[in-house]
Amino acid sequence: MKTLAELKAIREKMQNQVGLRAEDHNHTRVVVGMATCGIAAGARPVLTKLSQEIQERGLTEKVAVTQTGCIGLCQYEPIVEVMVPGEPKVTYIRMNEEKAVEVVNRHLVGGHVVDEYTLGATDMK
Amino acid sequence: MYRSHVLVCGGTGCTSSGSPQIIERLKDEIEKQGLTDEVAVIQTGCHGLCALGPIMIVYPDASFYSMVKVEDIPEIVSEHLLKGRVVTRLLYDETVTSAGVKALIDTDFYKKQHRVALRNCGVINPExxxxxxxxxxxxxxxxxLTEMTPDDVIQILLDSGLRGRGGGGFPTGLKWKLAKQNDADQKYVCCNADEGDPGAFMDRSVLEGDPHVVLEAMAIAGYAIGANQGYIYVRAEYPIAVERLKIAIEQAREYNLLGKDIFGTGFDFDIDLRLGAGAFVCGEETALMTSIEGKRGEPRPRPPFPAQKGLFGKPTILNNVETYANIPQIILNGADWFASMGTEKSKGTKVFALGGKIHNTGLVEIPMGTTLREVIEEIGGGIPNGKKFKAAQTGGPSGGCIPAEHFDIPIDYDNLISIGSMMGSGGLIVMDEDDCMVDIAKFFLEFTVEESCGKCTPCRVGTRRMLEILTKITKGQATMEDLDKLEELCYYIKENSLCGLGQTAPNPVLSTLRYFRDEYEAHIKEKRCPAGVCKALLSYVIDRDKCRGCTLCARNCPAGAIIGSVKNPHIIDTNKCVKCGACMEKCKFGAISKK
Known part of the structure; x- marks a missing residue:
């Protein structure tokens, strides 16, 4: 290493990975349902995609991606819940990798709920 | 990219309670579940809760598992890492509440802590x-290197108010300033990692958990005083710390963060390790430098001070590990940030190793000025078994004790000295009503007698005479004249010893005499040990009315000292009794007591 710029490059690369280990009450929590039903419906690629996106965009100091068990809506799995501190919880259903990227872009970065993927948008019977 | 990081403590405490096996099993199970690309296993340094090791934290949800067993790993992997169901029954019980799992930073142990020196310990992989x-x-x-002059660096340290964390509390900036002022063709930067107080392990934890912080701070010191060579003097009894330092130095050299022309600024600095053989006196600065030079580790008179003539006769600065660990943060966050923590004359935080009669044995970092009560009752979780607090010992064999009457004193350098103790390097041993203060003083004197290097007479002979008198007291053979002689010896040794070891060796006796003279007098006048520790002054007796003659005590007595027949009260033959207390422990009727 010869320059400060090189040090900065390593820092930026590592910051998001080490940032995953922060403990903060103000974290936005993104929770993926990972019970048997969720896994069977394809929750794991969604989880890994979300986690990867968050880290690549340097959001780990604000957003934590975690898992949870079955919330009882097995038919709508994979389910992803987004909990921004101070805002109502948003539940996304029937997620896949593409939708996950969109949620990161529009909701977590842009601040707008992606209405069409939410539980409210379906006609629940 | 990993979605989850599993941090397993690799400090000495958790390593000895089995963390390497945990890591191995974790990796196996993660592979078995096909999670290798999703979950990273990282070995870190100390988290502080050594009593509850091995410790494991799963991020990003920060679930804190304590006392993890190898058998628990498959469950944690399949439930938590795969399905996201935290295995609550294996979590640290303080984090589990009726309202759900509480964050680690909200537990009593961590709530009042403020981590500066330990900021990366337990968070990063030190390797x-x-x-x-x-x-x-x-x-x-x-x-x-790019924005500041050496004088700027020294000024920021002076403004921050940082004082040496090794015990003396000398202002670090001033030490550097003196070394910079002395012109020489060669100067040195040394790090004192020869942590020798019984029960203290702060420096070890920093070296094991965050070795690079010490290297970085030493390079900063080199720039400030004009030195291009550093030495870390670390004891060989710290094999994990030595290993991680070696790795760290190698990696820093690879990145050219040590070596020639660092960051292209023309500044050269390199660091080498020197292993100490574990002599306590080598923690004294002049003895340490003599030892680095390859000679027998003995102190020499000061002046000349190391800033004038230190290692190999050249201007040298010597700072303790924890002192260095604060420096990069001070440079980045500014002097005001650091000075905003702590008390008027003691800024920043201090790491303490909590030990003795306390619930949470381990490592804590608190702002200066925190009271002893907060440390012991809140962070430390109080004294086990409902016993009463008697005193806390700080500063190891050079320090003294703080009795219950000073329980609310804010901890800082000057307050501790004013009540006859000292900060020391940060060992804090808690004692309850079952501890005999004369016995404690004797314990520390045994240590100093053993560790005295023998160069000067007051220390070599004086401490031995002190120990002899203390032994007489604990055996009930001393007179009040002996006690006067002991006190006189204390002052004589303090004034006339060559180095810090001898000058402070009488402190444990002086401070226990100051606060617990009645205990000394009880040993001498009444031939009685109030805490029931000193064996020679104890006798065990069986209460005739309570004894049912079950013979259990007689069967358990290793010395065959209990006489009696079935269903008849037993008697202890005091001539044969070795006072081990086995009978008292076994008796189901509470018929045996000591007095």
Whole structure:
């Protein structure tokens, strides 16, 4: 290493990975349902995609991606819940990798709920 | 990219309670579940809760598992890492409440702590330099080399109010300033990692958990005083610390953060390790430097001070590990930030190793000025078994004790000295009503007698005479004249010893005499040990009315000292009794007592 710029490059690369280990009450929590039903419906690629996106965009100091068990809506799995501190919880259903990227872009970065993927948008019977 | 990081403590405490086996099993299970690309297993330094090791934290949800067993791993992997169901029954019980799992930073143990020196301990992998850089590592060195003059660096340290964490509390900035002022063709930067107080392990934890912070701070020191060579003097009894330092130095050299022309600024600095053989006196600065020179580790008179003539006769600065661990943060966050923590004359935080009769044995970092009550009752979780607090010992064999009457004193350098103790390097041993203060003083004297290097007479002979008198007291053979002689010896040794070891060796006796003279007098006048510790002054007796003659005590007595037949009260033959207390422990009727 010869320059400060090189040090900065390593820092930026590592910051998001080490940032995953922060403990903060103000974290936005993104929770993926990972019970048997969720896994069977394809929750794991969604989880890994979300986690990867968050880290690549340097959001780990604000957003934590975690898992949870079955919330009882097995038919709508994979389910992803987004909990921004101070805002109502948003539940996304029937997620896949593409939708996950969109949620990161529009909701977590842009601040707008992606209405069409939410539980409210379906006609629940 | 990993979605989850599993941190397993690799400090000495958790290593000895089995963390390497945990890591191995974790990796196996993660592979078995096909999670290798999703979950990273990272070995870190100490988290502080050593009593509950091995410790494991799962991020990003920060679930804190304590006392993890190898058998628990498959469940944690399949439930938590795969399905996201935290295995609540295996969590640290303080984090589990009726309202759900509470964050670790909200537990009593961590709530009042403020981690500066230990900021990366238990968070990063100490064997990977990139992780240190990821938390802002080596940025302070970059800033110093490119934006600041050596005088700026010294000024910021002076303004911060940082004082040496090794015990003496000398202002660090002033030490550097003196070394800079002395012109010489060669200067040295040394790090004192010869932590020898019984029960203290702060420096070890920093070295094991965040070795790069010490390297970075030493390079900053080199720039400030004009030195291009550093030495870390670390004891060989710290094999994990030595190993991680070796790895860290190698990695820093690879990145050219040590070596020639660092950051292209023309500044050269390198560091070498020197292993100490574990002599306590080598923690004294002149003895340490003599030992680095390859000679027998003995102190020499000061002046000349190391800043004038230190290692190999050249101007040298010597700072303790914890002192260095604060420096990069001070450079990055500024002197005001550091000075905003602590008390008027003691700034920043201090790491303490909590030990003795306390619930949470381990490592804590608190702002200066925190009271002893907060440390012991809140952070430490109080004294086990409902016993009463008697005193806390700080400063190890050089320090003294703080009795219950000073329980609310804010801890800082000057307050501790004013009540006859000292900060020391940070060992804090808690004692309850079952501890005999004469016995404690004797314990520390045994240590100093053993560790005295023998160069000067007051220390070599004087401490031995003190120990003899203390032994007489604990055996009930001493007179009040002996006690006067003991006190006189204390002052004589303090005034006439060559180095810090001898000058402070009488402190444990002086401070226990100051606060617990009645205990000394009880041993001498009444031939009685109030705490029931000193064996020679104890006798065990069986209460005739309570004894049912079950013979259990007689069967358990290793010395065959209990006489009696079935269903008849037993008697202890005091001539044969070795006072081990086995009978009292076994008796189901509470018929045996000691007095």
């Amino acid at each position: 990977v330099i990139d992780e240190y850089i990821g938390t802002g590592g080596y940025e302070a060195l970059g800033k110093v």
